[in-house]
């Protein structure tokens with residue numbers, strides 16, 4: 001018997017970073033996936049990485065025999081162990097992992113990996129966990145990667161659809177499915193660490209106290225208004241709010257010259273608005289395009305940065321299936 005599980009990626013439409021400080025965030029699950037297959041093995045834990053062809057396993061003495069960097073295995077092991085601890089049950093598992101979500105790029109690859117593992121391994125052990133349980137367990141490995149994540153990434157990739165996340169309550173407050181927006185993603189190809197960026201913004205929040213609190217409030221208003229604009233189909237307003245959101249993110253030091261160039265180029269070509277998405281410091285940006293200019297925007301972002309693609313929303317979230 002084996003189990004296949006998958007979890008989507010995500011883009012954040014507003015509120016990144018401010019959500020770590022008690023604010024709100026609006027995020028959309030996208031059809032880029034981490035896929036895993038959970039099957040039996042003679043080792044306590046065995047991992048195959050489809051893209052790199054690397055294989056790692058824990059031997060009978062509990063030691064890693066690995067082709068990958070141990071640092072990259074930590075979140076995987078943390079997710080598996082968190083499931084075993086939560087269920088009070090353990091078994092040997094082999095994980096075959098593949099992903100179409102670029103790593104360290106702001107598209108939620110680490111949250112998707114954690115969610116897919118927790119869903120797949122718990123199903124393999126015969127348990128159907130609810131969303132709250134999946135999020136709670138998967139947070140263990142998110143903490144290894146990020147330090148103190150808000151939970152917006154995990155909530156989005158577990159639930160699917162468009163998610164309004166209320167940071168201070170650590171819960172999803174609205175989940176809207178079947179959202180269709182003319183969004184394009186552009187990858188700056190600059191890799192960075194979410195944990196470092198969250199730490200830098202933490203310093204800024206301490207330094208600017210009250211001013212920073214007002215930025216959080218402004219960000220919350222952008223989140224609320226973006227949601228309303230999406231529900232009412234006000235695309236021009238939504239685009240304008242992407243630009244305001246980008247201004248706020250620039251002001252807290254998480255944009256880069258390359259991201260700024262990509263944002264400006266998309267707007268020059270007629271996009272309704274553009275902003276970085278996720279932790280910034282590199283990684284990806286998103287542009288809200290019009291049908292007539294979207295291909296030109298994709299091409300320009302590819303020339304300036306790296307991979308660029310049209311967003312297709314995912315409305316399902318994490319899922320798994322057993323095969324006998």
Ligand code: PMV
Pocket residue numbers: 015016017018019020105106107108109146148149150151152153194198277278279280283
């Ligand atoms: O790790 P990323 O780039 O997908 O971004 C996470 C969003 C942040 O708000 C920067 C961090 C968080 O925990 O919410």
